Amino acid sequence: MVSVGELREHLVAVRLAGTVATSRERSLRAYRLFAARDPRVLIGLDPERPWSARDVIELMADRCGVSADPLHTSGQDVIDPERTLAALDAFAERLAAVVRRRGTVLLGTGHPHRLLGFYAALADALSAAGCAVLTPAQGRCVDILTQFGLRTHHLDYVRGVALIREGGAGRPGGAPGAHTHSPLPVRTALAAAADAGGPLPELVVGDHGWVCGAGQLGFEAIGLADTDDPAPFVGQAEGRVAVVVPLDDGVRGAHYRPLARYVLNRACLSQ
Incomplete structure (x- = not known):
């Protein structure tokens, strides 16, 4: 079990929160591109109202804890670990709710x-708790x-988690999949599930285009996002994304394990 205090210390120590690796310059560029409705930054979201770069800065300051000063243009971004912890609790509540109804994920x-x-x-724990972890459009x-x-990429699933691989099957011992912000993979998966007559997910869990693309289509969606990915936070502000956890999404994979343990414990899913 990971306590709140231990997790807070971990977040700051490995730079998941506190001072993070994401640069202020990179984040500000993303906010300007979002305001210009660049699809590379919208990642599947179609904002309901105009968002200026200043609007996005203010939102990200509120949701993540980055500087609200538009004249602060260099250095590293800062994520408030208290905001990360609060969002992880809300994330866990959504997982617990879908487990109570043995929902599809x-x-x-x-x-x-x-x-x-x-x-x-999360997928392992949800499946063990009786939820159906969906894998539509395998190989599509x-x-x-x-x-x-x-x-051309192919949709694949590893331990119940969707990802894409460029050119097809992954190489033994190679990279687990390709990095992408695109909403096309989740759209492909959801369309395949619908074409097959269901079931459709009651909850979509992910990041980038997975959470924005699903939320835009009306599915309950929760996920993780860095300070240079404003779309999930805008989606949350506009009511199409349920929960977004602010954190650095580019640290070593092992550093996210305490977060998974914390969330599963809060959702009463610890194995």
């Missing part, structure tokens, strides 16, 4: 190199526009 990540273990621990092609042009 879809998990997916655009950050498999870092976050696969976190989501896989997904064409995603990358910085290198249009690339």
